Amino acid sequence: MALRNLRLVLEYDGTGYSGFQRQKGRRTIQQVLEECIEVISGEKVRVTGAGRTDAGVHALGQVVNFTTESRIAQDRWVPALNSVLPPDIRVKEACEVPLEFNARFCARSKVYRYTIDTAPVASVFTRHYAYHVPRPLDYSLMVAASRYLVGKKDFRSFCASGAGVKTFTREVKRIDWRRDGNLLHMEIEADGFLYNMVRIIVGTMIRMSNQGLPPETINDILAARDRRRAGPTAPAKGLVLVSVNY
Amino acid sequence: MALRNLRLVLEYDGTGYSGFQRQKGRRTIQQVLEECIEVISGEKVRVTGAGRTDAGVHALGQVVNFTTESRIAQDRWVPALNSVLPPDIRVKEACEVPLEFNARFCARSKVYRYTIDTAPVASVFTRHYAYHVPRPLDYSLMVAASRYLVGKKDFRSFCASGAGVKTFTREVKRIDWRRDGNLLHMEIEADGFLYNMVRIIVGTMIRMSNQGLPPETINDILAARDRRRAGPTAPAKGLVLVSVNY
Numbered sequence: 001m002a003l004r005n006l007r008l009v010l011e012y013d014g015t016g017y018s019g020f021q022r023q024k025g026r027r028t029i030q031q032v033l034e035e036c037i038e039v040i041s042g043e044k045v046r047v048t049g050a051g052r053t054d055a056g057v058h059a060l061g062q063v064v065n066f067t068t069e070s071r072i073a074q075d076r077w078v079p080a081l082n083s084v085l086p087p088d089i090r091v092k093e094a095c096e097v098p099l100e101f102n103a104r105f106c107a108r109s110k111v112y113r114y115t116i117d118t119a120p121v122a123s124v125f126t127r128h129y130a131y132h133v134p135r136p137l138d139y140s141l142m143v144a145a146s147r148y149l150v151g152k153k154d155f156r157s158f159c160a161s162g163a164g165v166k167t168f169t170r171e172v173k174r175i176d177w178r179r180d181g182n183l184l185h186m187e188i189e190a191d192g193f194l195y196n197m198v199r200i201i202v203g204t205m206i207r208m209s210n211q212g213l214p215p216e217t218i219n220d221i222l223a224a225r226d227r228r229r230a231g232p233t234a235p236a237k238g239l240v241l242v243s244v245n246y
Numbered sequence: 247m248a249l250r251n252l253r254l255v256l257e258y259d260g261t262g263y264s265g266f267q268r269q270k271g272r273r274t275i276q277q278v279l280e281e282c283i284e285v286i287s288g289e290k291v292r293v294t295g296a297g298r299t300d301a302g303v304h305a306l307g308q309v310v311n312f313t314t315e316s317r318i319a320q321d322r323w324v325p326a327l328n329s330v331l332p333p334d335i336r337v338k339e340a341c342e343v344p345l346e347f348n349a350r351f352c353a354r355s356k357v358y359r360y361t362i363d364t365a366p367v368a369s370v371f372t373r374h375y376a377y378h379v380p381r382p383l384d385y386s387l388m389v390a391a392s393r394y395l396v397g398k399k400d401f402r403s404f405c406a407s408g409a410g411v412k413t414f415t416r417e418v419k420r421i422d423w424r425r426d427g428n429l430l431h432m433e434i435e436a437d438g439f440l441y442n443m444v445r446i447i448v449g450t451m452i453r454m455s456n457q458g459l460p461p462e463t464i465n466d467i468l469a470a471r472d473r474r475r476a477g478p479t480a481p482a483k484g485l486v487l488v489s490v491n492y
Contacts, residue, residue, distance in 0.1 A: 011367075011369060011370050011371075012370055013370045013371060013373075058371075060371075078367065082367060087370065087373055088370050088373070089370065090367050090368065090369070090370050091367070092366075092367050120338075121257075121324065121328060121336050121337070121338050122336065123257060123336070124257050124258055124259045124333065124334050124335065124336050125257075125259060125304075125306075125375065127259075127333055127334070129371065
């Protein structure tokens, strides 16, 4: 049987998982997905994910690929996988792609969104999907500060750990903020992200707002190339991988 | 100590509860709330809720009241209760009201919202908060049909059980539909609701859309005063009590 390469688009609620990537003794998205693929195809496969989301991080459009010798038709993968996957993981699309396609290395850019709940009392409906900050935040300061992060820059100050990273240079293509009642959403697109980069950016914005720092402070933090100059890491639960562009 | 009457505004995720009202051997919102009030005040109280939401139904603005002899200051109730309540129930407001106030009998109108997820694959993020109908629905038909429900009418056809009800006449003040991506939201305000009324209205709209019935069909269903003429009862999880007006 000929080898085929399949690409899936996944949505998941990361609340009950120790992140995307397989880890011994932990329940992860990758492990559950690979087990379900085995149930329906009888094959042990290894999936490659575009973004290795951390524990508690969600996805609206995670992309994975895997090679298979199974004869299952392209349009049967979505209903078949969803019939065995737990309800907090859904496959939204499945299609055959050239064998060269690799969900991780072929990605041109990824889009993440971070949500802050500014209500005095945290909403029960976003308790797993937003960071509760029950203080007034300076929205226009955060919007203005974000502009200093856009472009091709060294983001070492916004990286939790440099392990295995060759360069700290990433290109942030855009950062858009949106207000929806008590919720603030920050959407960020970049050609790649360093470890915890989005969560450190959000933590830095919140600290700048709390301390009333001018937006240009971002330039000093970037120039320092020192994690300690940026703000704290905002919690995982507010983060969602929105889409991956190829 | 003087008797005081306290009014609370509650938000809750009804997924893990057998509805609002106390029932032997079941975990309900009322029971958990009363136990938490006892923990902080030392008093056994009985709360009155404006709407007795069913198992799986949610609330953004449920209103309850109870009388207390406790000395706890008005502005301490919200943080004190939230420190002991489970994270799927939050108190948003607490204030002292005249002793005559009764959350149920003084309500002039209530607003409910019902959400339908029309995406081909159900979103994991609304899996507990929307009814998944993976078929195209005739939005303009449903909007047009809703208009025939507005006004003071006999809603016997839209009532699951007439037990304990003196009259089936209710005044629907408005029905507004809103589209948000794959989600359809129906918001309905009335001076009162019969048992399962909102869920039967939604089930009827969906059936009319599926069968391509004209909007005026609603008049025939109303005139029949017969539950069997209306559509099926839509699932509880799509329903949320938005607010109560006094």
